[in-house]
Amino acid sequence: xxxxxxxxxxxxxxxxxxxxxxxxxxxxxxxxxxxxxxxxxxxxxxxxxxxxxxxxxxxxxxxxxxxxxxxxxxxxxxxxxxxxxxxxxxxxxxxxxxxxxxxxxxxxxxxxxxxxxxxxxxxxxxxxxxxxxxxxxxxxxxxxxxxxxxxxxxxxxxxxxxxxxxxxxxxxxxxxxxxxxxxxxxxxxxxxxxxxxxxxxxxxxxxxxxxxxxxxxxxxxxxxxxxxxxxxxxxxxxxxxxxxxxxxxxxxxxxxxxxxxxxxxxxxxxxxxxxxxxxxxxxxxxxxx
Amino acid sequence: xxxxxxxxxxxxxxxxxxxxxxxxxxxxxxxxxxxxxxxxxxxxxxxxxxxxxxxxxxxxxxxxxxxxxxxxxxxxxxxxxxxxxxxxxxxxxxxxxxxxxxxxxxxxxxxxxxxxxxxxxxxxxxxxxxxxxxxxxxxxxxxxxxxxxxxxxxxxxxxxxxxxxxxxxxxxxxxxxxxxxxxxxxxxxxxxxxxxxxxxxxxxxxxxxxxxxxxxxxxxxxxxxxxxxxxxxxxxxxxxxxxxxxxxxxxxxxxxxxxxxxxxxxxxxxxxxxxxxxxxxxxxxxxxxxxxxxxxxxxxxxxxxxxxxxxxx
Numbered sequence: 001x002x003x004x005x006x007x008x009x010x011x012x013x014x015x016x017x018x019x020x021x022x023x024x025x026x027x028x029x030x031x032x033x034x035x036x037x038x039x040x041x042x043x044x045x046x047x048x049x050x051x052x053x054x055x056x057x058x059x060x061x062x063x064x065x066x067x068x069x070x071x072x073x074x075x076x077x078x079x080x081x082x083x084x085x086x087x088x089x090x091x092x093x094x095x096x097x098x099x100x101x102x103x104x105x106x107x108x109x110x111x112x113x114x115x116x117x118x119x120x121x122x123x124x125x126x127x128x129x130x131x132x133x134x135x136x137x138x139x140x141x142x143x144x145x146x147x148x149x150x151x152x153x154x155x156x157x158x159x160x161x162x163x164x165x166x167x168x169x170x171x172x173x174x175x176x177x178x179x180x181x182x183x184x185x186x187x188x189x190x191x192x193x194x195x196x197x198x199x200x201x202x203x204x205x206x207x208x209x210x211x212x213x214x215x216x217x218x219x220x221x222x223x224x225x226x227x228x229x230x231x232x233x234x235x236x237x238x239x240x241x242x243x244x245x246x247x248x249x250x251x252x253x254x255x256x257x258x259x260x261x262x263x264x265x266x267x268x269x270x271x272x273x274x275x276x277x278x279x280x281x282x283x284x285x286x287x288x289x
Numbered sequence: 290x291x292x293x294x295x296x297x298x299x300x301x302x303x304x305x306x307x308x309x310x311x312x313x314x315x316x317x318x319x320x321x322x323x324x325x326x327x328x329x330x331x332x333x334x335x336x337x338x339x340x341x342x343x344x345x346x347x348x349x350x351x352x353x354x355x356x357x358x359x360x361x362x363x364x365x366x367x368x369x370x371x372x373x374x375x376x377x378x379x380x381x382x383x384x385x386x387x388x389x390x391x392x393x394x395x396x397x398x399x400x401x402x403x404x405x406x407x408x409x410x411x412x413x414x415x416x417x418x419x420x421x422x423x424x425x426x427x428x429x430x431x432x433x434x435x436x437x438x439x440x441x442x443x444x445x446x447x448x449x450x451x452x453x454x455x456x457x458x459x460x461x462x463x464x465x466x467x468x469x470x471x472x473x474x475x476x477x478x479x480x481x482x483x484x485x486x487x488x489x490x491x492x493x494x495x496x497x498x499x500x501x502x503x504x505x506x507x508x509x510x511x512x513x514x515x516x517x518x519x520x521x522x523x524x525x526x527x528x529x530x531x532x533x534x535x536x537x538x539x540x541x542x543x544x545x546x547x548x549x550x551x552x553x554x555x556x557x558x559x560x561x562x563x564x565x566x567x568x569x570x571x572x573x574x575x576x577x578x579x580x581x582x583x584x585x586x587x588x589x590x591x592x593x594x595x596x597x598x599x600x601x602x
Contacts (some may be wrong), residue, residue, distance in 0.1 A: 007549030014477025028431070029379060031501050048300065049298070063357035084591075086434050090458060093385065093386065094386045094388065094456065094457070094475075095386070096381065096383065096386050096388040096389040096392065097365075097368040097372070097373075097374070098372045098374055098375075098381055098382060099368070099374055099384075101375050101376065111375060113373070113374070113375040114365075114368055114372075114373050114374035115360045115361075115362070115365075115368075116361065116362045116363075116365035116366060116369070117360050117361020117365075117369045118359075118360055118361075118369070118388065119300035119301065119302065119361070120300065120386075120388050120457075121299075122298055122299070123297065123299070123300040123302075123454075123457035123458070123459050123462070124297075124458055125297060125298070125458065126295075126296060126297060126458040127296060127297075128297050128298040129573075130297050130298075131298070131362060132300075132301065133361075134361075136361070138361055138362060139361075155601045169370065188309060214473040214483040216359065220296045221294075221296065222294050222296060223294065223417065226295075228455040230454060230457050230458055230463065231385045233450070233455040233456045233457075233463060234387070234454070234456055236455075236466030237451065237455040237456060237466050237469045238449075238452055238469060239443075239451035239466070239470065240449075240451075240452075240468075240469045240515075241444075241449070241451070241452060241469035241470050242475055243446035243470060244446065244470030244471075244473045244474055244511060244515065245444045245468070245473060245510040246323075247511055248444075248474060248477050248507070248511060249321075251504060251508065251510075251511065252321075252322065252325040252329070252477075252504045252507065252508075253325065253329045253505075254507070255501075255504035255506070255507055256325060256326060256329045256334065256497075256500045257329055257330075257498050258502065258503075277397065280417045284592070
């Protein structure tokens with residue numbers, strides 16, 4: 001396997017220019033969704049989906065914690081969101097067709113020829129990354145420019161980013177760069193700055209990890225406590241089913257075995273509905289065995 | 290459980306999936322009820338048991354159709370079972386993915402439902418190619434063995450749909466373990482109602498009406514208890530408001546109210562009358578039974594709709 005590749009997105013230098021979104025669409029031939037006025041800051045992309053594999057989030061002061069306040073004002077956070085290419089990927093875990101695989105670059109990739117559009121991965125992805133395309137009938141997300149990687153090229157978004165907010169490279173090199181950058185920020189007083197997905201506390205580590213200037217929830221990212229794989233509910237879910245089945249069988253058995261016989265002087269009511277060729281009127285209807 | 294934080298997007302599972310969950314619950318429920326009647330009941334319960342097996346098969350047939358239509362690429366439905374991608378060619382079986390497990394479970398249950406259907410058709414004296422062979426091969430002990438093993442898969446098919454929802458990161462669905470049991474209890478209750486409806490066309494099944502009604506009372510009680518467990522677990526996860534907010538609370542109310550008739554025992558109205566009882570009284574009893582069964586089935590549908598829609602907004 002080739003060396004693990006990834007993204008390190010340093011949100012402290014993101015300026016919200018959306019060059020990453022444009023470059024991604026350009027290279028991957030994504031038409032994008034119909035433009036809508038979302039009344040959400042400078043955001044008119046809205047979310048990651050089948051047509052948006054990069055999405056610049058704008059987080060305005062009302063969402064921020066006090067620690068993000070800088071100088072006389074408050075910071076305005078921006079973050080270029082993308083598929084995290086999780087080490088323990090929820091989408092890959094639940095995919096029933098094995099269309100979602102891990103590539104030789106240690107990234108998570110959806111094989112379009114195999115996907116049948118069941119959308120189980122959408123319900124599993126904790127980051128809301130995957131979207132369903134009515135055009136192809138399959139699901140889509142960032143491929144980390146798999147075709148470019150195969151040709152030793154940098155993914156389009158990282159190539160286009162004018163501030164180096166999106167850095168691409170070998171995962172170990174990116175992690176070292178992130179540690180260094182975090183140290184710098186802490187040194188100059190940004191104590192709330194933190195790395196997200198750098199270590200294995202979130203889904204075993206993320207190949208696309210982030211330097212955040214506030215808590216993960218502020219950016220719409222689950223914390224380590226909330227970041228759980230769908231399979232966590234397998235045992236509990238099936239156990240609930242087994243217990244219910246046992247109780248239902250006991251209840252059914254009691255009902256069927258315990259019913260009383262008609263008392264002396266009681267009869268069953270006459271059948272009033274027309275008998276339309278009863279199914280059991282031939283060889284064995286109601287005869288038991 | 291902890292206060293869950295979700296940033297997922299909805300998979301847009303809507304009407305086809307609602308239909309699938311509904312029919313899967315009823316098919317599994319009918320088969321299990323039929324097996325219970327045959328294995329635990331009296332000889333006079335055999336007719337009702339056969340009715341259950343006759344219903345389970347067509348109900349099950351609808352399931353793969355709905356599932357396939359719901360796919361974005363219906364012609365690739367077989368990819369669920371066969372890996373055509375980088376990991377293949379090989380059979381697909383992921384025990385930790387309820388969707389993968391469910392596809393195989395549905396297939397295996399289909400085999401048992403078909404065998405039991407053919408057996409009953411043959412026993413009822415309908416002639417079709419190989420009916421004689423079927424009735425001889427699947428007879429007595431073999432039929433009971435088929436019923437026992439088939440019931441395991443029937444219960445699985447009725448329940449796994451709930452587990453499938455739970456094994457995700459969607460709000461509401463992934464915040465409880467109760468959905469598998471809930472769908473199973475609801476499926477059994479709906480099956481009892483359905484058998485009551487169809488009993489009109491199989492008069493010999495009347496002997497089991499009282500037992501089915503009482504069993505439905507237990508199923509309804511179980512379902513009500515699991516709804517309570519569901520609400521408690523969702524409250525602990527901070528998702529109860531989302532689950533019961535407008536307009537979904539209407540569906541929950543319908544689902545819960547539909548449990549009251551079987552719980553109140555109205556299901557068996559007019560089952561036993563004195564010798565002086567009139568045909569009119571019996572006719573009222575039949576009408577009440579039909580109405581009650583219809584209400585229960587609406588409740589089965591409303592329950593699934595409430596669970597499916599409330600999580601996806």
